[in-house]
Structure formats: structure tokens, C-alpha cells
Amino acid sequence: DGGITQSPKYLFRKEGQNVTLSCEQNLNHDAMYWYRQDPGQGLRLIYYSQIVNDFQKGDIAEGYSVSREKKESFPLTVTSAQKNPTAFYLCASSPSGAGGDNEQFFGPGTRLTVL
């Protein structure tokens, strides 16, 4: 099956800990994204990567870090500097290509809770 997988589904973090959320895709997409969703709100972009070994900050990058060492993987680390990390995190990917007409496909999400 082709698609995007995220793990774990649920994650609990203690204050002061760093945690890493996994995102893997086998769609051969060049671009990958991380979004955060808070209750009753739309998604906000944290980081995105258009190609391997390159990534850019989105609208709310503070307290987060990413890497893109492989085309199929785009892990997100939530650091202790992120003051309010409890949220639902969604990973997405899209094909490459000129212009902006490529559809984004989403994973099932990871719910992070700070204890």
C-alpha cells in the first residue's frame, strides 16, 4: 500500500524532554510538511522540505527541529523550548514540479500530550 505513516499514534512527554515524531512516505514525493493542529483550529505549518537535505521554517517553527536525510523520511523533534507542545501533529507530502498545483496527502497524525 502506498501512503504516509506516522508513529507513534499517541505520545506522552514530560516537561523538559525532547521527543521525536516519525513520518515516512512511500509515494516517491519530493516535498514533505509538518503541521500542528489545536482544538477547533485549522492546521499551522511548522516546517517543510522540498528536497532531500533541505528544509525551511514555516509559520510556527520555534521550539521544533527537523531533518531530511532521506527522501522518504521527515522526522520532527519537539524540543523543551516549545512552551505549549500539546497538540495533534500531522505530516503531509506532495509531488515535486513547477508551480503550486500539486495536491498534498496527509498521514494519520500523532497526538502529543505533555504530562
Next chain:
Amino acid sequence: KQEVTQIPAALSVPEGENLVLNCSFTDSAIYNLQWFRQDPGKGLTSLLLIQSSQREQTSGRLNASLDKSSGRSTLYIAASQPGDSATYLCAVRRRSGSARQLTFGSGTQLTVLP
């Protein structure tokens, strides 16, 4: 800065009714607009993608329209069913900055009563 608004925030209708969900955006310089469905605690499922040069897209009982000049899109659902109950999100892809960034609305939570 692009802002996307969805009204109403919640909607409850009886089964079988036709309904319209609204999405408005402030900057008409967009590549496309995408409608998504999200079930509780799940990821997003893409329903329809309308390119900026298009006026509408149809898939089964769903029809999405786009009026770029007025900054509006509607999602029409015909003959609603209880299985249509979910949150519906619209998102626009900006022309400025990265061509692949999406700006999302906060969604309309739809409940179809049997």
C-alpha cells in the same frame, strides 16, 4: 497575509438534506484551493482540488466551486448521509513565498442526523 475563514463553525442537518459549506480567503493570488475531510482523531482526506483557473470540481455527491475574484469557495453536499458527519476544512495554496504552502481555515463540523 492570507487568512481563510469558514462559516459556520458547526452545522447540524437531517439526513437527505442538501447543504453548502462556505470558505472565504483574503488574498485572491492563489494557485489552488483544496477541500479536506477530517474524522475525529484522524488525518485529513483530500476531497476536491480546484485550480485557480477552474470554476468548479465534482466528485460524486460533492461539488466545489471557486470564485477567486470575490475570495470565496463553496462545498455543496447533495443528499447528505450520517456517514458525511465530519469536520470539513478548506485550504488555499499561496502564490507568494513557497509555492507549496497551504493556509487552512478552522473548519466546519458537520453532523448529519439519521
